[in-house]
Amino acid sequence: MNEPIIEIKNVVKEYPIRRGFRDLRGQGGVLDWIRGKKSEHFRALNNVSFDIYRGETVGIIGKNGSGKSTLLKIIAGVTLPTEGRVIVYGRVASLLELGAGFHPLLTGRENIYLNAGLLGMRRAQVNEVIEQIIDFSGIREFIDQPVDTYSSGMYVRIGFAVASFVNPDIFLVDEVLSVGDEEFQRKCRQRIGELREQGKTIVFVSHDLGTVNALCNRVFLLDKGKLIDRGSVSATIDYYLRQIGRAEGIHTISSPNKNIEAIFSHGKLSLFHDKKEITSPLGIEGVLVHLQQVHPSSMGDWLVTEREDQSLIAQGTLYRLPVEWKWNVEIKNKHIELNARYKLNKEIPIQALEFRIFLPEIYDHFFYNGNENKFAPIVPGNLGWTTMVPPKIGENSTFLLTSLNSDEYPLLKIEFETSEPGSSLTIGNTDYIGRSRFICCHLQIPETSSLLQMGEHKIGNIRISLAEKEEYEAWKTAWIQQRTITLKDIEARLGEGFIEFISKKDKKLLTQAVHLHTQFRLQGMWFLSQTFLWNTPYKENDTWIWEGESQRFPIRLKWELLPKTEENLLYSKIWLIVKEPLSLEEYNISVGLIYAYQHWKTSFETGEFTEIPPEQTEYIHLNKNYNPSEYIYAIGNKLPNVFLFTHQKNSFRMSAINPEYSLHARIIQAIATPEQKSVFNLQTGSHLLFDGGIQFSFPEDSNQDEITI
Amino acid sequence: MNLAKNKIYYDSKDQKVVTRVLIDLIRAREILWGLVWREIKARYRYAILGFLWAIIEPITLMLLLLFIFSFVFKQRLTISDTIEIPMATQILCGLIFWQYFSTSVSGATLSLIHHQNLVKKVFFPREVVPLSSIIYPMVNLSIGFITLIIIHLFFKGTITINVLWLIIILPILFCLSAGLGLLLSAGYIHFRDIGNMVNVGLTFGFYASPVFYPVEWVKRACENQTLPNWFYHLYILNPMVGILTNLRECILYGKAPQPSFLVYTICVSIFSLLIGIYIFRKQSPTFSDYM
Numbered sequence A: 001m002n003e004p005i006i007e008i009k010n011v012v013k014e015y016p017i018r019r020g021f022r023d024l025r026g027q028g029g030v031l032d033w034i035r036g037k038k039s040e041h042f043r044a045l046n047n048v049s050f051d052i053y054r055g056e057t058v059g060i061i062g063k064n065g066s067g068k069s070t071l072l073k074i075i076a077g078v079t080l081p082t083e084g085r086v087i088v089y090g091r092v093a094s095l096l097e098l099g100a101g102f103h104p105l106l107t108g109r110e111n112i113y114l115n116a117g118l119l120g121m122r123r124a125q126v127n128e129v130i131e132q133i134i135d136f137s138g139i140r141e142f143i144d145q146p147v148d149t150y151s152s153g154m155y156v157r158i159g160f161a162v163a164s165f166v167n168p169d170i171f172l173v174d175e176v177l178s179v180g181d182e183e184f185q186r187k188c189r190q191r192i193g194e195l196r197e198q199g200k201t202i203v204f205v206s207h208d209l210g211t212v213n214a215l216c217n218r219v220f221l222l223d224k225g226k227l228i229d230r231g232s233v234s235a236t237i238d239y240y241l242r243q244i245g246r247a248e249g250i251h252t253i254s255s256p257n258k259n260i261e262a263i264f265s266h267g268k269l270s271l272f273h274d275k276k277e278i279t280s281p282l283g284i285e286g287v288l289v290h291l292q293q294v295h296p297s298s299m300g301d302w303l304v305t306e307r308e309d310q311s312l313i314a315q316g317t318l319y320r321l322p323v324e325w326k327w328n329v330e331i332k333n334k335h336i337e338l339n340a341r342y343k344l345n346k347e348i349p350i351q352a353l354e355f356r357i358f359l360p361e362i363y364d365h366f367f368y369n370g371n372e373n374k375f376a377p378i379v380p381g382n383l384g385w386t387t388m389v390p391p392k393i394g395e396n397s398t399f400l401l402t403s404l405n406s407d408e409y410p411l412l413k414i415e416f417e418t419s420e421p422g423s424s425l426t427i428g429n430t431d432y433i434g435r436s437r438f439i440c441c442h443l444q445i446p447e448t449s450s451l452l453q454m455g456e457h458k459i460g461n462i463r464i465s466l467a468e469k470e471e472y473e474a475w476k477t478a479w480i481q482q483r484t485i486t487l488k489d490i491e492a493r494l495g496e497g498f499i500e501f502i503s504k505k506d507k508k509l510l511t512q513a514v515h516l517h518t519q520f521r522l523q524g525m526w527f528l529s530q531t532f533l534w535n536t537p538y539k540e541n542d543t544w545i546w547e548g549e550s551q552r553f554p555i556r557l558k559w560e561l562l563p564k565t566e567e568n569l570l571y572s573k574i575w576l577i578v579k580e581p582l583s584l585e586e587y588n589i590s591v592g593l594i595y596a597y598q599h600w601k602t603s604f605e606t607g608e609f610t611e612i613p614p615e616q617t618e619y620i621h622l623n624k625n626y627n628p629s630e631y632i633y634a635i636g637n638k639l640p641n642v643f644l645f646t647h648q649k650n651s652f653r654m655s656a657i658n659p660e661y662s663l664h665a666r667i668i669q670a671i672a673t674p675e676q677k678s679v680f681n682l683q684t685g686s687h688l689l690f691d692g693g694i695q696f697s698f699p700e701d702s703n704q705d706e707i708t709i
Numbered sequence B: 001m002n003l004a005k006n007k008i009y010y011d012s013k014d015q016k017v018v019t020r021v022l023i024d025l026i027r028a029r030e031i032l033w034g035l036v037w038r039e040i041k042a043r044y045r046y047a048i049l050g051f052l053w054a055i056i057e058p059i060t061l062m063l064l065l066l067f068i069f070s071f072v073f074k075q076r077l078t079i080s081d082t083i084e085i086p087m088a089t090q091i092l093c094g095l096i097f098w099q100y101f102s103t104s105v106s107g108a109t110l111s112l113i114h115h116q117n118l119v120k121k122v123f124f125p126r127e128v129v130p131l132s133s134i135i136y137p138m139v140n141l142s143i144g145f146i147t148l149i150i151i152h153l154f155f156k157g158t159i160t161i162n163v164l165w166l167i168i169i170l171p172i173l174f175c176l177s178a179g180l181g182l183l184l185s186a187g188y189i190h191f192r193d194i195g196n197m198v199n200v201g202l203t204f205g206f207y208a209s210p211v212f213y214p215v216e217w218v219k220r221a222c223e224n225q226t227l228p229n230w231f232y233h234l235y236i237l238n239p240m241v242g243i244l245t246n247l248r249e250c251i252l253y254g255k256a257p258q259p260s261f262l263v264y265t266i267c268v269s270i271f272s273l274l275i276g277i278y279i280f281r282k283q284s285p286t287f288s289d290y291m
Helices: A030-035 A068-076 A108-118 A123-137 A152-165 A182-197 A209-215 A233-241 A469-482 B012-016 B018-027 B029-045 B050-072 B087-114 B128-135 B137-154 B161-190 B193-208 B215-223 B229-235 B239-253 B259-290
Strands: A004-016 A041-053 A057-062 A083-088 A092-095 A170-174 A201-205 A218-223 A226-228 A250-254 A260-265 A269-273 A284-290 A293-296 A300-307 A311-318 A323-331 A335-344 A352-360 A365-368 A371-374 A386-389 A397-401 A411-417 A423-429 A436-444 A455-467 A484-486 A490-494 A499-503 A511-522 A525-528 A538-540 A543-549 A555-564 A569-578 A582-584 A586-594 A597-602 A606-608 A631-636 A639-646 A652-658 A665-672 A680-682 A685-697
Touching (some): A004 A068, A004 B259, A041 A068, A041 A201, A057 A209, A057 A233, A182 A201, A182 A209, A250 A323, A269 A284, A284 A323, A335 A352, A365 A386, A371 A386, A397 A469, A411 A423, A455 A469, A511 A582, A586 A631, A586 A639, A586 A685, B018 B029, B018 B259, B050 B137, B161 B193, B161 B259, B215 B229
Parallel strands (some): A092 A170
Antiparallel strands (some): A284 A293, A284 A352, A311 A323, A352 A436, A411 A455, A484 A490, A499 A511, A538 A543, A582 A680, A639 A685
């Protein structure tokens, strides 16, 4: 049925404000009229237009004072709109007040007739259903008592009973159902359900958002007399919920083209794109970690001090810490930026500061620090938060994408800019209750930081931008380019303390597991170069310089890589920069290769990489001769030969290794052991650990035995 | 589905249209009856004497007035030498009709506020409310009228066919009451002074209408120069003068009512009814905003 049953056109409703001692004398004395006092007006409804169709169940929600009851009164005909027009094409029963027209001295039964008459039923019709009405109300034993002996609950029951049997076309219900016990409420909901099935149109005003969500086909949100359209029922309800709280702490901003909107509500931001909420219900908030307790920005008193259409400034005082936040949020066509400062009113130890951005599960892929990865699914068993990828200090941007081809959830780029050191991003899943992805823009605050002094400090900027696919691809490519050394047929990618080698022809990895890396034995334990904190590699002339700092020992590694493109050769010099004297027990340079490599060759022996049995948990050296030599080969069927060599004669022993089964790889290694089973005593300064390189050769191109040194 | 234009049950544009009054009232007749019945039932339900009070009240007042005029002021009512009706009956006749007018006008004025829970919550033609206050006192009027006839006959009075003029005069009284009731109830919503004004006005009207004295006394006083000459003309502008005099003439004296009074009162009552309906209709849709 597509015919509207209620038409509301451009309705404006203004009420005169009644003031002063009129209230004692009654409204509007003659003297006021003579004085010609102009009455002020309160605009309860501001140009509201919509249609309600037959058979729909429509909810009207909004804050107190937003005009809901006024709208219902206008539909019921109880009052006239100041401007505009309302047309109703059916009989209306309004449950605006149950028990309308009840005379206290008359009995319940007599009042039923009266009430039914007021709602439009003829006496004869009432006679037909009077018994059913009395049954439904459940107060048969009191029905012949005068009504002023009834409790309010009984009033409500008769009122609703009469109304539901009156059989109008349209029901208007105005929050009356909140009176009455659980039993009655259940009955009412049931009855409303029955009425819906009979095709009746129901319009109701309620604060019970659960019922509204469950029952209504459509919902209208009123805010200060204006109708706000957010599309679906749940979107409208969510939008309403995001703005709960005192109006001083709430403000909505939108981009010039209205594409992106943000609602700021008491220390929490919610983002919308094309009217769809793209942050999870947890929103975006700031968090301070103090003595292992988390203090979110939403736990504070907020005031929006500057309100513009596209920006706002808000100040919030936390409840439990002497900290005042000052947020400046600006929104442009493609991005939103939060500029945060805080003010410490007392010196307290804050360990860390985070801006947490929560996104819905729909975002299932992210790109961070060179890794494009998928989020793990969030399942009921998840009781805590899970981090997907370790945070890296200094890596402060990430892309979030969804694998659905939907325009509603755009590609997002999140950037955290701060001049304070120690910032990173942590990316992961929340627990099952929150069911969101989190991106924490984390700032670790050391005890000596200036941020811990009293006064106002600038924290930094969080920028969330909508990115295009192309932009993302370009960004990804550039990121990788920065870390890729391109040889003729091979690409070397610098990861976090390791180098991957990829065959350009078929884009397949030649190295596996640990790839090309170095290892150190210090104080009896092995440390891989992967555990160091690596900077972005840079080029000086033709040499790539790459530095990483150990987190446990006062040492730095410096790789100098000189590629020789035509020969698929990468010269490497590895320096160890020691800050304090150190005893290094052993070290090596290893290459983890894919399992498919079958043979190995040193200057003394050749051999096979045998099958690794599943139970193998150790590294098993396959070669027998450990005399110092200068090279080792790995050979595989249809694979390029890998040639690891060193210029330092007599410093390294070459070995071929089958590692543990779970690595599913082969390893060729250049091992450096100190003389006479002692240690390398390293003084402060730079030490050249390794001077050699790695080369790839293709069996088709040249003779297998050709070596270039 | 090709539906014909659906029937319109409510259109906010129509609510102020005056010509719809009759249709609306006919449609709402059950509500009107319901309100009247409600008052009737509730009024006497818990009183022991119940309905008897409808008789006792006017009779008590009549006896009181009788006492004052017969014994205290020692007047006897003479209109002409041929007609002699006891004071009692004359006063009673004036009283019951005045009481009807007074109750209905003051009741109507307050009726909208009295029923504000209805007006603010349910949609129905608002005219029903003051009209119910005008119909309800007819019950008392009927009882009083029967009492009057009984007493009149008891004192050897006669009823002639002229009593049938009641059929015209009563509607005039009704229209006058209805017009004033509608007008005043609409005004009362906005200006609460009107409630007080009505009280004062009716008290004044009680003495300014021939309730417990005939109009001839005033005429005589003006001819005797006790009162200025123009006073009589001012006096008969009061429509209740004409109505009450005519009623007395046709019920008690058995004469046809004076045509001058009759015509005048018809005009005044129709005029007041029209004005009342017009103003009420224009104001009624927004009553609930001012309650």
